[in-house]
Amino acid sequence: MSDTVSPTPQDFIAEGTERKCFRHPRNPDRCFKVLHPERRLGRFWREVRYYTRLRHRAVDFHHLTVFHGLLDTSLGKGAVFDLVLDDDGRVSKSLDTYLASNDRAFNDWAVTEIERLKHYLYDHWIVFHNLNPANILVKRLGFDEFRLVVVDGIGHNHFIPLASYNRLYARNKIVRVWNRRYRQWYAAYPAVVSRLTPYLVI
Ligand SMILES: Nc1ncnc2c1ncn2[C@@H]1O[C@H](COP(=O)(O)OP(=O)(O)OP(=O)(O)O)[C@@H](O)[C@H]1O
Ligand SMILES: [Mg+2]
Incomplete structure (x- = not known):
């Protein structure tokens, strides 16, 4: 059995110029971000490295989302983060x-x-x-x-x-x-x- 996650259109949250953000189908408190196909991987890996470094430094994540590692998805590698939610459960x-x-x-x-x-x-x-x-x-x-x-x-x-x-x-x-x-x-x-x-x- 493959562990690859396949997001559905309902999981889509928002997108920027570089990435699409989806709700994690197995963990509703998290999201994952995948690069648009034509984008280069450099920035993606730099971000992963920097967040990993912040975690090792045990910085206070009050104003940041915690990075929870990588995930294979049908759209390529996904980077998993806390999903930011309002008190009513909607995406902020x-x-x-x-x-x-x-x-x-x-x-x-x-x-x-x-x-x-x-x-x-x-x-x-x-x-x-x-x-x-x-x-x-x-x-x-x-x-x-x-x-x-x-x-x-x-x-x-x-x-x-x-x-x-x-x-x-x-x-x-x-x-x-x-x-x-x-x-x-x-x-x-x-x-x-x-x-x-x-x-x-x-
Ligand atoms: N952790 C999160 N929780 C909720 N929504 C999020 C989260 N991360 C991103 N989003 C939404 O998804 C959008 C796109 O994500 P993000 O800014 O990471 O993509 P990007 O393509 O790298 O952006 P840019 O256009 O700045 O390069 C955000 O503007 C935000 O609306
Ligand atoms: Mg952005």
Whole structure:
């Protein structure tokens, strides 16, 4: 008997430019991601390596999804992660989706939480290359209680992985990437981007 998982259309959750995300047919609290056929495997393996490294470092996964290893699927290798769910059991929506409504109270919350997330990533020296609001989900925990969870864009593409092992180097990279790119990531949301700040390097 083959252990290959064959996702059905009902298992499909969402897709980005690189991957499709499906609910795990045997474990409803997890999802798996497969690469679009024409995409190269480099980024996929880099992400797997980086998440494995984070697990060995025992970082706090409060704002991340835990990586649970690989799986053979009818669409190729799948990388298994926690599925981010709201308190009502539905798949959480992206920060993009929420920001699109341009609600003043939500924008205030989002600015505070994005800044908090920035500091969490710096403190735990978790390197990212793309923190755009489609890569962040808003997990509803209860009435008026939400948390940002990053589902993509974590890791780096350095061939020599100093940023995975050296705290100073990693933090340097974090500051550079955020300060150079956050205005572009949040450009569609002027009320938010104008209040986000660069990391201040002393
Ligand atoms: N762990 C998760 N739980 C729930 N939904 C998720 C999860 N991971 C991804 N998704 C959904 O699937 C979409 C695509 O996943 P992901 O961002 O990982 O793909 P991608 O193709 O690598 O993205 P990009 O376009 O940034 O390259 C996300 O924007 C999100 O809506
Ligand atoms: Mg993405």
